[in-house]
Amino acid sequence: MQSTRSRKKSLAGKSGQTGAVEAVKGGKLLLFCVTAGYGTRKRRIVLNKIGKKTYTGWLAAPGILIYIIIFVIPTFASFYFSMTTWNLKTSTFIGLKNFFTFFTMANTKAALINTFFYAGATCLLKVVVGLLIAQYLCRNVKSAEYLKIILFFPTLLGNVVVAIAFEKLLASGGIVNQVIALFGGEPVKWLTDSATALITCIVIDVWKGIGTAMLIYVAGISAIPSTYFEAAAIDGATPAKQFKEITLPLLVPTINSVLTLSLIGGLRTYELVYAMTGGGPGYSTELLGSVIYKLFARGSYGLATAGYVIMFVVVSVIVFPLNSFVAKREAEL
């Protein structure tokens, strides 16, 4: 409400300098209003009409319509359909039964724990390792350009491509185990042992995604004026101290971006892991996303939608408060 008022005010305020604009667009009425010294309220109404005509809603309509029809309405509809048995044509309301079924399914508990672990670990690694690499690259390293290009490279590869490559690399007779055997070690079942599978997936996910985090950090660090560091260096601050006292505090918004993006990604994703292991061995790499996909593939649409609603709640409950908490901290800084 306040912003509406201030916008009107600013438009009205500008009418003095750019009187010609309103004269042309608003016609003689406006000119008359201004010259005859009519009340500012009337003038504002006329000006508002010009704004509405220039910034016509028709330009915004196509995008917002697509977004509402394809994204917003289905999101709200999912709350209803999660409480039905549904075959895409007819749905019968069954209350909260789907949610009970979902939580009593054999793989749900493992999937929830795995999802939290996966999201937490990939997010932490991207936030911390990405920052360390970016900080290193911003220190006049000769090979910085090369490292940026090569570390970003895996981002270009599709999830399935990465999955195929690593599945074969880490296969029981694959090159990694051949090297281990060469040194006389026991072959490791990277992706086929329930003790190591999820951790291997996490490392591969970080390998694929670290480039994006690194680039966001590099942009954030380069945006800090170099005079700060120069002044600190004159005062005798060591690089470590400069990092702690200058870079880190000024980088809070950037860290927040990386944190939120990778946390959301980690909670939602399943494609890479699913393409490598299919959720196995056992339920050791089952994620919330893959559980939902399997329910969909099986044709249990109502139950799968209930799974989606749970994912919706999990993501919202974690990310929205985190976001507003960090935003508050940012405001304090």
Add this chain to the structure above:
Amino acid sequence: MVKKHRVFGKIFEVLFVGSTVITHWLVFYFILINSFKNKTEAARLNLAFPTEWSIIENYTYIFKYSSGAFFKAFWNSVVLTFWSILLLVVTASMAAFIMQRRKDRIYAASDKLIVAGLIVPASIIPTYWILSKLGIANTLFGLILVEVATLFPFAVMMYKGFVATIPREVDEAAIVDGCGSISLFYRIIFPLLKPITAAVVILRSIIVYNDFQNPQYYMSGSSSQTVQLCIYGLKSAFDTDYGHLFAAVVVVSMPLIIVYLILNKKILEGMTAGAVKG
């Protein structure tokens, strides 16, 4: 003291650069060299040079496979990426412009919806249901709309941040010179948004081309596949035939890699243009 520090720095740099040989180059080399091998040699999954190169055989086989299904999927992916990005750029930039300039209640509400859309996951089955109501389920057009809708929030946020830096005086001057709202946008504002448009095109093309989840859900009942779905199918179809499988992997990855090798500076810049504000 200083010298010693420098020596350590150099050693660390050499180690870092050297380690990328193992963590990155070896992986790419492994994919590439195995795509040149015949079935028995590829099955060994090692890094050795093939004794018998079957480059041409492997790559032509991929394109001929099941009467050109792979090639068709490839084409579908290109079409999907092109139209999704075009539609996304046009709709998101216009919406962002209007939403930044107007602050009425409707726009404030859609603003909130769009911010929420950055965070919450897309609900897939109800979307499929709506697409089938509209008669475009299992079509490429339906998938294009889904891609646009999912990428819409982020693109709008990027554009809005940039539109805010364009002063309103620019709009006013254009109107004095006789621009209507559409020509104001397309002749004055849109050209100014070029850096963000470049960033959106680069960032989102990678995502749409590599998208696996949406095609998996929306196109699995369709005869037309995208390339990511196709290669996922090949993964089980060529279960023991790694030479052909890796040839397919190389072909799928090629378009983005070629673009990246040519435009890597632009792409790295584009990646970060909107991300910091995001």
